[in-house]
Amino acid sequence: MKPVVFDLGGVVVVWDPVAPIAAAVGPERAERFVHGEEFDFAAWNHAQDAGRSWAEAEASATAAHPHLAEEIAAYRRNFPLSLPELVPGTAEILRALHERGMRLVALTNWSAETFHHAPQRFPEVFAVFTDVVVSGVEGVVKPDPEIFRVLARRLGHPLEGVLFVDDSLANVHAARAAGMDAVHFTGAPALWSELQERALLD
Template identity: 30%
Template sequence: MSDQSHITDVIFDFCGVLLDWQTRACLEGHFPDDVVAAICADDDPHGFFHYEDRMDAGEDFASIYPDVVREQGEDIARIFQYYIDHYDDALPRTLPSMVELLEDLKRHGYGVWGLTNWSHETFHLAFEKFPHLAELLNGTVVSGVEKMHKPNADIYELALTRFGLDAGQCVFFDDTAKNVVGANEVGIHGILFENALQARESLAALGVRL
């Protein structure tokens, strides 16, 4: 493809790409092991990720909490409140070698950007805990602030417009397949993220030289 050597900018998801996100790290040791295991399971019967998705889409915790109480009961609702109140504990580290990848991209003149599904009430914790990320990224679009979220086309288009980018010259890394599809549908080179080495190899295949 002729445009493969014209990548100018790389856009990154946050949790699962730049940051290690571990609900278990926040809850373990504070609540019964079996309850924590259920909450952290892919088929979580307590709906934590459903409620968190609503926050990511722009709803306030205060408007969601009564639904948690009604649908899950007071005990689970109390754990959900603890989780949101201690959200920084669910962000133990940046993922290995990702800060170095951002540094290398910037040093070689590429733009680096963030695009994340995240609540407007907790996103600030990412930059407070990892201030170097804030310094490295040229800008970040946060779903909960914009009240639109991946994989819908509108949030990708907003990011492109706000950052002044050409979709065909951008690469987007996300650890969720449907979000990669969403990026591809607006003309961005969406790539399913596995790790930093795979990201470098994928960029090299698109003509990015680091």
């Protein structure tokens, strides 16, 4: 049987970047920092997912936005708070696939320096994965085609027909371009139906 590849954030694990910052500066400032227009949190965090060190990220951001120093420092320091719970229903799907003998692999955009918090927080879920490809370790992020070539090497065979699940449409399109059978994750019930259609679950 071919493996099934899962994204992590938004598919398996809930990621809330506001919570670790709110713990230091309160929810209003944290919301403004993450979702406001003054600081581009998404682009800043994406660079760490692509391999930039947090020390460099924090230093450059603090130099450019000294008045946001508390917010900048709080995110990594309190990072475990960004992982409050599992996405409802996905763990049950993973267990069901695992019990059927499926090889489960994860492909995630995640900083190499903070990824360890996820398996520490949810060890029973991460135990079902035989491998996790972490963008920050590889130095390339989805939807870059190169990360799918990395995945193919890690799987040990071509990606044609391998099922991939991600909540980002851009990543789903890139996976399909790489030959994968990619599903856009919108929730566990819909994913269960997709897996039933493929005779992977009953």
